[in-house]
Amino acid sequence: MPSIDVLHVDDEPDFLDVATEILEKQSSNFNVITETSATEALERLAESNVDCVVSDYRMPEQDGIELLESIREQYPDLPFILFTGQGSEAVASDAIAAGATDYLRKGHGTERYELLANRIENAVEQYRTSQRTAELERVRALASNIDQALIRASSLSELKTRVCEIISDSEPYLFAWIGECDSDTDRIEPCAHAGVEEAYLDEIVVTADNSPTGRGPAGTAIRERRIAVSQNIQEDPEFEVWREKALDRGYRSAAAVPLEYDGTLYGLLCVYSSRSFAFCENEQELLSELGDNVSHAMHSLKIRDKLRAERTFTDQALDSLADIFYVLDSEGRIQRYNEQFAAVTGYSEARLTNLDAVNLFPDDEQDAVARAIEETLTTGQTTIEADLLTGDGKRIPYEFTGDRLTDQDGGLRGLVGTGRNISERDRRERELEDQKEQLERFAATVSHDLRNPLNVISGRLELVQEESSSEHLDVIETATDRMERIVEDLLWLTREQREIGSQEPVDIETAAEAAWNIAADPADEAEMYSDCGTDTQPLIKADVDQFQHLLENLFRNAIDHAGLDVTVVVGRVSSDDAGFYVEDDGPGMPAGEREKVFNPGYSTSESGTGIGLSIVKRVADAHGWDIRVTESSTGGTRFEITGLETAN
Structure with a gap:
């Protein structure tokens, strides 16, 4: 049988000494504590765990039955045996009526103490059995109520509040609160509470550091991540900073449980009891299990809230x-x-x-x-x-x-x-199709209604020039040539697709020579030469026809703006790039004008059409190339085309 703590109360110290010695000889399980007055006995009960009270009847200030009545107010089931030499049937009757467990007359010899020891053991065994049954029911009820609350809680705040309410409503607890530790200040801030509080949390400061406000159960539980208790607030030196306010509210012991799940600390549960030494080993195990369940529920709610927030965000994004x-x-x-x-x-x-x-x-x-x-x-x-x-x-x-x-x-x-x-897209496609048809009709008009008259003019002009010469005829010839170029460029813009066709390996130098033969008049003094390097230069991938048209327009632009005696050079931009340049030795182009040259209709030459460089830009864009205008090595104009892909 486990040890039995017996509180023996009698106003005669000598008798207490003898009785204690005899009782402890009767059973090695007995641990007898003695007090000589009812007042001292009540104080001892508040400070110590006692399994049975044995009391004399006649004592100064307060007799045994009065002591019994006082004990029953706080300890209704604690075994109490009235052991007196001044007894009577009336006293025995009053004792039983007041709730005494047993009544026994004192006597001489050890037989009475053998009987007393037997009565004590029987009473304590029944009391402990009853306590275990009641404790089991209490624990089951508390665990069940909290489990139900955890299941039903729809939010963290509701969960925390309900847990505190259920615990504080369960004997022998008076008050419970849940807090969270502020990592910046180390203060443990309450976020939910229930029970006998009376502004207790407003009057105290609790921290998780090693200062006086952090050495109690709460701070210890946070730092060491374990349940921590103060079994006797009245005597516990670590509870000194809160003692007075706690005792005023009836708190006699306290426990703190870290709410931790999978390495994450979600908070702290603190519980206060009306009894000293309320948190025995079994009670601590209960609170630890409750803490684990609460922590898991808090984790689940946080995950759910996070998923709900993500779902809401996703829904809002999709709805937008x-x-x-x-x-x-x-x-x-x-x-x-x-x-x-x-x-x-x-x-x-x-x-x-x-x-x-x-x-x-x-x-x-x-x-x-x-x-x-x-x-x-x-x-x-x-x-x-x-x-x-x-x-x-x-x-x-x-x-x-x-x-x-x-x-x-x-x-x-x-x-x-x-x-x-795609209603708008379909509408735009129909518009583009209509525009395409209009452009095709325009191209047909240009081809028939302009080219035919131009051919007549050119033919007649040749006949007139054979019969006579005049500077006016030269001007007409120049204008006619310009009109033919305008017609040619317009036809290209209207008939050619913006998308490039199949790309083939192209040698830049060979393509440049072919384009120069078309763009330049052999009678003029204009020259073009290549500075592309050796025959080992890589070929580029390009739409052959469109690439040659690009070069033709660059060459014509140089002749129109730099004069008939211009020198044009075609070369590689660098040895590390497949890009190339076309530059001339003409007067060059002001920096402020270089961004405008690709705009349709822009030209600084009276002989220019204002269309050629727009065609150059479209061909480059269709291939995915970059083109920029800069100054040539001789002060003229230089066009650099980069971003080309080699065919090797």
Whole structure:
């Protein structure tokens, strides 16, 4: 049997000494504590764990029955044996009525003490059995109530408050609070509490450092990440800074439990009891288990809140899209969508949820849509254009893109996709098609209505020049040549596609010589030579026809602006780059004008068309090249074209 702590109260010290010696001889399990007055006995009970009280009846100030009545107010089930030499049936009756466990007359010899020891052991065993049963029920009830609260809590604040309320309502606890440690100040700030508090938390400071305000149970629990207790607030030196305020509120012991899960500290649970030494080993185990459960619940709520915030953010982001967003299951039924989807279709949530997506399209589109859904689920991705049918029967052209949706194990869950209204795109495409047709008609007009008259003018001019000579005829010839170049450039702009054709290996020097033969008149003094280096220079990839047209326009630009005696050089930009340059020895171009030269119609020469450099820019852009204007080595104009891809 475990040891039994017996508090023996009698106003005769000599008798207490003898009785203590005899009782402890009767059983090695007895630990007898003695007091000579009822007042001292009550004080001892408040400070120590006692399993049984043995008291005399007649004592000064307060007799044994009065002491029993005082004890029953705080300890209703504690074994109490009235052991007196002045007894009577009336006293025995009063003792039993007041709640005494047993009544025994003093006597001579050790037999009475053997009987007393037996009565004490029986009373304590029954008391402990009763206490264990009651404790088990209390623990079960407390654990069950808290578990239910943890399950039902919808927020962290609700969880914390309910835990404090349930604990503070459970005997022998008076008060409970949950706090969090501020890492910057080391202060433990309360965030929830319940029970007998009376502004206690407003009057105290609790920290997690090693200062006097951090050496109590709370600070110790935070620092050492373990349950920490103060079993006797009245005597505990570590509780000194809070003692007076705690005792005023009836707190006699306290425990603190760190709320930690998977290495993360979520807070601290502090519990106060009305009894000293309330936190025995079993009680500490209970609080530790409760702390683990609360910590896990707090962790789960934080994860849930985080996921909910992420879900809200995602929903808001999807709802802000101008495009429609949707998720279909593996059967093609709608599972999720954004606000734009509902707004465009005009359907309610009840109508859209689990609706077969094919039903959102006209009859003539449904087969194609069904095939696209099946293709996405099978191959992983599909894009389709189809008319979406709204609730009021309107057809809206959309482009739908879908991607196969799987779980973390690769299992098919459905598809996720977006839809973009292409009404504006279709309108623009029709406009562009109309513009293209207009340009083609314009090109036909230019080709027929301008070239034919120009051919007549050129032919007649040659006949006139054979018969006579005049400076006016030379001016006419120059103007006619310029008109032919304008017609040629306009036809190129209207008929040539902006996209480049197939790219082939091109030698820059060879292409430059061919372009020069077309752009320059052999009768002029203009010259072009190559500075591209050796035959080992790499070929570039380009659309051959468009590349030659680019060079022709660069050469004509040099002749128009630098004169008929211009010298043009074609060379590599650097040995590390496939790019090239075309420069002349003319007067050059002011820095402020260089950004304007590629604008259609811009020209500083009376003989220029203002179109050639615009064509150069379009060809370069179509190839993905960069072009810039700078000063040549002789002070003229230099065009550098970089970003070319080699064919080697």
